[in-house]
Amino acid sequence: MIASVRLASNAFRRETVERSEVGCSGMARQVTGHAGCPHRFVPARRETQIGRSTYAAGVSDDDLVRRLRSGDESAFEEAVNTYHSSMVRLAQSFVPSRAVAEEVAQETWLAVLKGIDSFEGRSSLRTWIFRILANRARSTGAREQRTTPVDLSDEATVDARRFDAGGAWSDPPAHWPDEVVERLSAGPLVAQVRAIVARLPEGQRAVVTLRDLDGLSSKEACDVLEISEANQRVLLHRGRSRIRAFLEDELAKR
Amino acid sequence: MKLLTLGRDIVCKQAVELVTDYLEGTLSRRDTRHLEAHLRACDGCDEYLRQVSTTIKVLGSVQPEDLDPETRQGLLDLYRQFRDD
Numbered sequence: 001m002i003a004s005v006r007l008a009s010n011a012f013r014r015e016t017v018e019r020s021e022v023g024c025s026g027m028a029r030q031v032t033g034h035a036g037c038p039h040r041f042v043p044a045r046r047e048t049q050i051g052r053s054t055y056a057a058g059v060s061d062d063d064l065v066r067r068l069r070s071g072d073e074s075a076f077e078e079a080v081n082t083y084h085s086s087m088v089r090l091a092q093s094f095v096p097s098r099a100v101a102e103e104v105a106q107e108t109w110l111a112v113l114k115g116i117d118s119f120e121g122r123s124s125l126r127t128w129i130f131r132i133l134a135n136r137a138r139s140t141g142a143r144e145q146r147t148t149p150v151d152l153s154d155e156a157t158v159d160a161r162r163f164d165a166g167g168a169w170s171d172p173p174a175h176w177p178d179e180v181v182e183r184l185s186a187g188p189l190v191a192q193v194r195a196i197v198a199r200l201p202e203g204q205r206a207v208v209t210l211r212d213l214d215g216l217s218s219k220e221a222c223d224v225l226e227i228s229e230a231n232q233r234v235l236l237h238r239g240r241s242r243i244r245a246f247l248e249d250e251l252a253k254r
Numbered sequence: 255m256k257l258l259t260l261g262r263d264i265v266c267k268q269a270v271e272l273v274t275d276y277l278e279g280t281l282s283r284r285d286t287r288h289l290e291a292h293l294r295a296c297d298g299c300d301e302y303l304r305q306v307s308t309t310i311k312v313l314g315s316v317q318p319e320d321l322d323p324e325t326r327q328g329l330l331d332l333y334r335q336f337r338d339d
Contacts, residue, residue: 076333080326085318102325109329113336157270158302167265172298173305181308185315194316212313218278229280237274244309 061125068116080109083126086214087133090224092198093206094134094141104140108133123223127216130224134206141202157241176251189250196246197239204239207232212240264292269299273306 067075084105091101111132119128162171197208203225210221222232264272269292275281276289293300 085321089318163267167267169266169298173301
């Protein structure tokens with residue numbers, strides 16, 4: 001099957017708002033249910049569902065927006081310090097180079113300054129800025145014709161050869177010792193992971209970047225990329241699966 | 255990534271497809287029960303879920319590149335130009 005992974009402009013659906021909230025409590029329910037068996041892995045909710053967030057999103061939005069509207073230069077500087085690097089990283093999902101991503105981010109700041117009076121606060125400031133950026137990056141990327149059809153036929157979560165005819169593991173994953181993961185996370189592995197994320201097809205890259213690198217909720221990621229929640233989950237699933245497979249290969253070498 | 259209708263005894267190949275929906279809390283209650291029953295019985299899939307969670311943790315440690323002073327200054331110049339127009 002040949003399909004383009006370019007993000008379709010599915011209209012953002014209001015019901016996804018409530019849905020993602022359900023997602024968190026659903027997670028909590030599952031964690032509790034799973035914790036009944038002490039020898040089994042229990043996902044830590046904040047690490048898996050939420051990811052790391054570098055911002056206290058929403059906390060100081062009102063104040064920052066008010067200061068931006070009043071023309072306070074320090075507010076603009078604060079917004080740049082908080083968001084610019086992540087904006088460039090997200091834009092790179094859609095455009096061919098860092099330089100073009102910087103241009104897109106710069107255009108986005110101008111659009112933010114021009115549009116800040118019309119910001120209604122229905123989403124967080126970060127989501128609003130990221131959505132402007134993603135729209136611009138997508139149209140710029142389309143103009144530069146970076147998008148190429150991607151063959152999805154090999155998009156299995158795990159290589160099919162690792163299962164037997166009945167669908168059970170014939171080559172199960174080897175245990176990853178915690179201390180090895182800890183050690184590698186602090187070192188060169190992170191740089192490698194960054195490079196592998198950069199090689200994901202653009203939709204997967206954008207979703208993994210927003211969800212797992214920036215720590216946005218699924219609702220926020222859908223809002224930024226204007227995709228359905230189901231589409232977002234498929235892209236997240238494929239992206240994470242590829243990164244896991246990469247880490248598995250790397251850990252097997254050490 | 256849901257595969258058709260899942261029977262009570264799901265196999266590993268199906269279980270790995272459900273991991274994201276499970277972590278997102280979007281799996282139906284029925285499928286959640288079936289997956290958890292499978293995870294309790296299957297070391298390979300339990301390890302797989304653990305690895306996906308570790309993967310998410312490692313991804314969370316990837317920081318964006320630092321904002322260099324030149325870029326920051328360029329943006330401030332842009333701001334002043336905008337304000338003065």
